[in-house]
Amino acid sequence: DTAVSQTPKYLVTQMGNDKSIKCEQNLGHDTMYWYKQDSKKFLKIMFSYNNKELIINETVPNRFSPKSPDKAHLNLHINSLELGDSAVYFCASSQEQQAGADTQYFGPGTRLTVL
Amino acid sequence: GNSVTQMEGPVTLSEEAFLTINCTYTATGYPSLFWYVQYPGEGLQLLLKATKADDKGSNKGFEATYRKETTSFHLEKGSVQVSDSAVYFCALKRAGNNRKLIWGLGTSLAVNP
Numbered sequence: 001d002t003a004v005s006q007t008p009k010y011l012v013t014q015m016g017n018d019k020s021i022k023c024e025q026n027l028g029h030d031t032m033y034w035y036k037q038d039s040k041k042f043l044k045i046m047f048s049y050n051n052k053e054l055i056i057n058e059t060v061p062n063r064f065s066p067k068s069p070d071k072a073h074l075n076l077h078i079n080s081l082e083l084g085d086s087a088v089y090f091c092a093s094s095q096e097q098q099a100g101a102d103t104q105y106f107g108p109g110t111r112l113t114v115l
Numbered sequence: 116g117n118s119v120t121q122m123e124g125p126v127t128l129s130e131e132a133f134l135t136i137n138c139t140y141t142a143t144g145y146p147s148l149f150w151y152v153q154y155p156g157e158g159l160q161l162l163l164k165a166t167k168a169d170d171k172g173s174n175k176g177f178e179a180t181y182r183k184e185t186t187s188f189h190l191e192k193g194s195v196q197v198s199d200s201a202v203y204f205c206a207l208k209r210a211g212n213n214r215k216l217i218w219g220l221g222t223s224l225a226v227n228p
Contacts, residue, residue: 041202
């Protein structure tokens with residue numbers, strides 16, 4: 001059973017299009033995240049939801065809009081795609097621990113290529 | 116502010132060599148410290164972690180010790196294998212209920228047979 005799954009795995013699209021990436025976790029975690037990883041492997045947090053409430057909202061263009069319909073799902077919609085949006089997008093989830101060392105579990109990633 | 120600094124890669128080693136990847140941090144209070152590994156074409160996964168000073172995290176032959184006096188959490192392995200080729204990320208989480216991880220830039224490791 002896949003713990004954190006993302007669809008699609010690959011997404012190739014033209015500049016200016018709108019696209020969505022979906023994420024689901026079956027771990028019962030209370031928090032989900034979206035990350036962007038560029039070609040140099042630099043990892044940047046974009047958003048995080050805790051029990052469907054937005055708790056992290058980094059400096060990201062407002063063309064990016066997350067939606068969490070329930071605690072097990074976090075989707076990412078991107079409007080008016082630009083060349084610079086090409087990257088691998090990772091979804092992750094975690095459950096708060098008392099010691100503060102909650103582990104994040106990552107999905108396999110969605111490779112977005114904007115032409 | 117809070118930050119993580121990792122040694123730059125790529126690191127290239129022969130099989131059975133000793134590995135050290137340096138990680139130092141800046142943080143207030145007592146953060147939790149993590150090493151994550153990303154194998155080619157995959158998402159990141161936790162390798163090991165430590166939550167307080169002098170704690171040692173270990174997994175799959177890798178070890179790292181939380182050193183408060185030097186603000187370091189260096190990753191070591193005594194004998195690397197080709198299958199250890201991956202990108203390694205050091206990260207910290209501030210004390211308290213902040214859920215955000217502060218990530219290092221990642222260090223790419225290539226192990227040759």
